[in-house]
Amino acid sequence: MKHVIIGAGAAGITAAKTIRERHINDEIVIISTDEAVYSRCMLHHYISGQRSLQALSFVTDDFFKDNNIKWLSNVTVAHIDTKGRQVVLECGGYESYDRLLIATGAQSAFPDIKGLSGTLGVFGLRDLPDARAIAEKAVKAEHVVILGAGLVGMDAAYGLLALGKKPVVVEMAKNILSVNLDSMAAAAYQEQFEQAGASFKLEAKICEVLSDARGAISSVELSDGEQLPCDLLIIATSIRPNVKWLESSGISLERGVVVDKYLTTSAEGVYAAGDVTGISGTWPDAMSQGETAAMNMCGCAVAYSDFIPPMKCTMSFFGIPTLSVGRFIASDGDEVTLRMSKDRYEKVVMRDDIPVGVILQGDISRSGYWQYLIKNQVSTAGIQKPIWKVSFADAYSIESNGEYKWVL
Amino acid sequence: MKRIMIETEKCKGCKNCAIACMKAHMPDGVPFSLTDTRLEARNVILLDKDKQYRPLFCRHCDNPSCIKSCMSGAMTKDSATGHVYYDPKQCAGCFMCVMSCPFGVLKPDRATKTTVIKCDFCKDHGSEPSCVKQCINQAIHVEEV
Ligand SMILES: Cc1cc2nc3c(=O)[nH]c(=O)nc-3n(C[C@H](O)[C@H](O)[C@H](O)COP(=O)(O)OP(=O)(O)OC[C@H]3O[C@@H](n4cnc5c(N)ncnc54)[C@H](O)[C@@H]3O)c2cc1C
Numbered sequence: 001m002k003h004v005i006i007g008a009g010a011a012g013i014t015a016a017k018t019i020r021e022r023h024i025n026d027e028i029v030i031i032s033t034d035e036a037v038y039s040r041c042m043l044h045h046y047i048s049g050q051r052s053l054q055a056l057s058f059v060t061d062d063f064f065k066d067n068n069i070k071w072l073s074n075v076t077v078a079h080i081d082t083k084g085r086q087v088v089l090e091c092g093g094y095e096s097y098d099r100l101l102i103a104t105g106a107q108s109a110f111p112d113i114k115g116l117s118g119t120l121g122v123f124g125l126r127d128l129p130d131a132r133a134i135a136e137k138a139v140k141a142e143h144v145v146i147l148g149a150g151l152v153g154m155d156a157a158y159g160l161l162a163l164g165k166k167p168v169v170v171e172m173a174k175n176i177l178s179v180n181l182d183s184m185a186a187a188a189y190q191e192q193f194e195q196a197g198a199s200f201k202l203e204a205k206i207c208e209v210l211s212d213a214r215g216a217i218s219s220v221e222l223s224d225g226e227q228l229p230c231d232l233l234i235i236a237t238s239i240r241p242n243v244k245w246l247e248s249s250g251i252s253l254e255r256g257v258v259v260d261k262y263l264t265t266s267a268e269g270v271y272a273a274g275d276v277t278g279i280s281g282t283w284p285d286a287m288s289q290g291e292t293a294a295m296n297m298c299g300c301a302v303a304y305s306d307f308i309p310p311m312k313c314t315m316s317f318f319g320i321p322t323l324s325v326g327r328f329i330a331s332d333g334d335e336v337t338l339r340m341s342k343d344r345y346e347k348v349v350m351r352d353d354i355p356v357g358v359i360l361q362g363d364i365s366r367s368g369y370w371q372y373l374i375k376n377q378v379s380t381a382g383i384q385k386p387i388w389k390v391s392f393a394d395a396y397s398i399e400s401n402g403e404y405k406w407v408l
Numbered sequence: 409m410k411r412i413m414i415e416t417e418k419c420k421g422c423k424n425c426a427i428a429c430m431k432a433h434m435p436d437g438v439p440f441s442l443t444d445t446r447l448e449a450r451n452v453i454l455l456d457k458d459k460q461y462r463p464l465f466c467r468h469c470d471n472p473s474c475i476k477s478c479m480s481g482a483m484t485k486d487s488a489t490g491h492v493y494y495d496p497k498q499c500a501g502c503f504m505c506v507m508s509c510p511f512g513v514l515k516p517d518r519a520t521k522t523t524v525i526k527c528d529f530c531k532d533h534g535s536e537p538s539c540v541k542q543c544i545n546q547a548i549h550v551e552e553v
Contacts, residue, residue, distance in 0.1 A: 014476075039479045039480055039481070039500075041479040041500070041502060042480060051500075055498075057481065058480055058481035059481055060481075283477065283479040283504065284476060284504060284508055287476050287477070288476060312507060313507075314502060314504050314507045315502075316502065316503055316516075316522075319520070321503055321516050321521055323503070323506070323507050364503060364506055364507075364515070365506075365516065365518075366452065366464070366506075366512040366513065366514065366515050367506060367512060367515075368473075368506055368508060368509035368510055368513065368514060370507075371507055371508065372510040383457050384457060385457055391454055391512055392454075392464070392511045392512050393454035393455060393457075393462035393464070394457045396456060396462045398416070401411070401470075401553045402411040402412070402413045402414070402467060402551065402553055403467050403469060403470065404467055
């Protein structure tokens, strides 16, 4: 059996590992535009110079050799011939497959802004070439603007602050990190970012990008008319599953590649996993989909169960760790419990005794059970304890092999 | 693989395991102290709703959620021992493993909040867990599973 995997990110690498664990003799080929295996989640540490390319890798140096995997790096797939069961490479060659995994991730999506298209000095932050270009440009850049104060935008700001830059972050919402945090938790980070030299334009949009005679960005104009000088603009507003190249393949596409619960696509023998499915946009979900798809590619039917994952994230800017899972904005009928002290902010949103959202800021020690409670909609009605004291201890059970199990 | 087996009914909550763990993981040049935040136990004893002791020790799971959320390659399962090891130098301190452990075993380190506190099965002590040696009630023991 020959498995071809397109993409060497979280989903692709996890899938390859999973196939190898199950089938020692199957042929595995990974094809990636990426020239190296690196964790996108650490690209801002590359921009800041805190990590080399090698230190961005999330596999061992001998990963491909040890696992007997053929890796075509720096190679882009142009087309899938689903009838002939082969992928056509941009450089001309092709690779045949018995099972194919599409794990091509996502790309930065640029909003439609007047003057943006084709202007020099404008970058997304998704791939290594983006991080390289930003790092190179940042050497001389004096006026850095970041559009979007989501996790990627704030990562970019964090990396650039470490280089001594003073980025201005423009954000449409009322607070930074608005998808992940409520205004209280976001304010704690905003203050730290400001103290470090960043500034924020909230409830603002860039309506025009202006450039000089060479076509290089010179300023941006905000919706209220304010002009900000700018020689480096980073766009971090959203991502889009990497599916444009698949349009000629006949594989069903919506926002992402359409998959069933076994992560199979509409084409026989073709699977998809990770950001390219549009199910989620997180590293753990990409790994988990890569694993599930691989099991199915190996002929072992395993259903993926996490099609509507709750929002979940952790972050740790300026040494303040935060965990946020689920719906943290209360609606009518929810019960909200808050706890605050000098260095801590904690909030739980409950609906009918079921935790639906949590934010823990300042101390996230041993807090992993929150994701379990929220994802599995566990009712805490039978536990006569304040919600802060509820933990796995209240559902504690041990299996015969010594592993823990939730029993409530 | 070897796993620390727990007999909760024998646990009296004495926390000898925690102290043994702190002592087994003292950073170079840091003397033992109960209050120095640089010394931390990887284990903890929780109380359940009926005031029962519930020892929380890393299981080195067969299918570890911490590894399945690690974006830096810092968490790995050793193919020989089956234990889940953590490399603080490779870790980027994102704490997705803390969020993903369904039992709430993991935590950021208290002193710097940049690394993760994680059981290493006392691999620097001959892979004989110090907590087990110090448990006076034999509530924990090592077993091949
Ligand atoms: C700066 C930044 C910070 C982030 N921080 C976090 C975080 O803290 N937590 C979190 O959960 N997530 C984070 N993410 C998101 C996370 O990185 C993604 O969810 C994850 O990488 C998705 O994995 P994937 O395998 O689906 O895709 P990707 O990692 O994007 O990999 C896609 C692969 O496909 C290849 N490819 C694409 N098209 C082709 C083609 N036509 N031919 C050949 N190869 C192709 C690419 O070269 C690449 O190897 C962050 C992302 C960024 C950019």
